[in-house]
Amino acid sequence: MDTEKRLKTTGAASLTELHATKEYILPDERMQHPVAVIECIEAIPCNPCETACPVHAITVGSEITNLPVIDIEKCTGCGLCVAACPGLAIYLKQKNYTKDLSYIAFPFEYVPLPEVGQSVNMVDRFGLVVCEGTVIKVVKIKRFDRTAIIHASYPVEQYEHVVNMQRLARN
Numbered sequence: 001m002d003t004e005k006r007l008k009t010t011g012a013a014s015l016t017e018l019h020a021t022k023e024y025i026l027p028d029e030r031m032q033h034p035v036a037v038i039e040c041i042e043a044i045p046c047n048p049c050e051t052a053c054p055v056h057a058i059t060v061g062s063e064i065t066n067l068p069v070i071d072i073e074k075c076t077g078c079g080l081c082v083a084a085c086p087g088l089a090i091y092l093k094q095k096n097y098t099k100d101l102s103y104i105a106f107p108f109e110y111v112p113l114p115e116v117g118q119s120v121n122m123v124d125r126f127g128l129v130v131c132e133g134t135v136i137k138v139v140k141i142k143r144f145d146r147t148a149i150i151h152a153s154y155p156v157e158q159y160e161h162v163v164n165m166q167r168l169a170r171n
């Protein structure tokens with residue numbers, strides 16, 4: 001499913017398309033804390049990720065259509081780029097959050113928001129449910145008040161596939 005060329009037809013890149021792009025960097029088990037993963041592989045004029053980063057870990061450069069490149073060694077995992085990206089194309093990820101669980105923080109623009117400790121359905125780049133996750137934290141950054149950042153854990157086997165959670169039903 002995730003091996004097809006999808007970017008031009010759905011707006012979301014498949015793993016095959018991401019893997020073919022040198023700018024796509026997936027942190028491995030050596031990273032001891034969550035860092036930014038950027039899934040932005042279209043040459044569009046955009047750079048809020050670069051300007052939002054307080055430690056200059058993201059570079060777009062003087063040509064604004066360059067693809068953003070992350071230096072994961074510099075990234076502190078603050079999450080400002082996640083909230084700043086208008087394309088919702090950045091997550092924080094850590095592969096080995098625990099022995100069996102990975103960690104993700106992703107932008108979420110829907111209501112209701114989940115509660116800490118709640119079990120939620122984690123989805124892939126095409127909105128398909130791939131596993132269950134547990135919400136660790138719900139953060140709202142004042143500067144980006146329409147986008148919450150949801151932090152969650154989920155099975156390590158789905159590390160690369162999970163990018164968000166399924167919307168919750170309104171009561």
Ligand code: SF4
Pocket residue numbers: 035036052053054055056057058070074075076077078079080081082
């Ligand atoms: S998470 Fe923070 S430190 Fe890391 S790239 Fe994004 S803004 Fe920079």
Ligand code: SF4
Pocket residue numbers: 038039040046047048049050068084085086087088089090
């Ligand atoms: S802010 Fe988002 S959409 Fe814009 S260049 Fe950065 S990653 Fe891509």
